[in-house]
Amino acid sequence: MSGAAAFPGVTVEPKPFSRFLARLNPSAATLPDVYLAFACSQGEPQALRHFDQLLKSRVPAAVSSVDASRSFCDDITQTLRARMLVGPPPAIASYQGKGSLAGWVLVAATRLAIDIVRERRRWVNDGASELELLENLVAPGDTEREVLRARHGEALREAIRAAFDSISSRERAVLKFHVLDGASIDTIARVYSIHRATAARWIQGVNATLRERTLARLACVLALGKSEASSLLHTMFSEADVSLRRHLAATT
16 A cells, blocks of 8 residues: 555554545545545544644745744644644545645645734734623622722733743643633543543643743732732633633634
């Protein structure tokens, strides 16, 4: 089989792959790519490693014309990886071999990059503050929270943004995947070829990191002690949660 020869160590079940091929009409040139895509859709670990290498080596250069910053390129790579490998069915299963897998992925990466930049501009041009968007999500009779929101809302949002920007691109991707898409521990473990206990530790770790860095930023900006900052964050928890979700959505 040409796919197995092109990607040593990648194995698939022959019958499901034959059924998959029967629905397509790939050329001989793209048959190895179809083999790899199918293996990735099945979560085959070695195939995922090959796919990761394709993403890391090709995507940054493809999206640099949209935004050449390293953080942007890393975020696109990680977000695209999650989108391609999450299902059912995962997006990579829709690859039909009509062109190279690399070319197909790079088109998707470019579209994703453009969409994200457009979304960022839309939020800026609309001029809507997160604080205003939170108005209908907070109980109007909660006087203490109203006062804290009015007094410290901007500091809280800035602290969350700074904490979010400080974590790695993989941590941001996993957090988006878990918080926005509702991906389970098992799904994250499968996509990243790790044990579910490791996936759980990743999520717990990034949540703890975000909280600690948000607290540190709040304490610095508002000249509060750590316990005071923690109390403030606890009181404003619903605002912090919504602000984080909006920040995640704006970068997805």
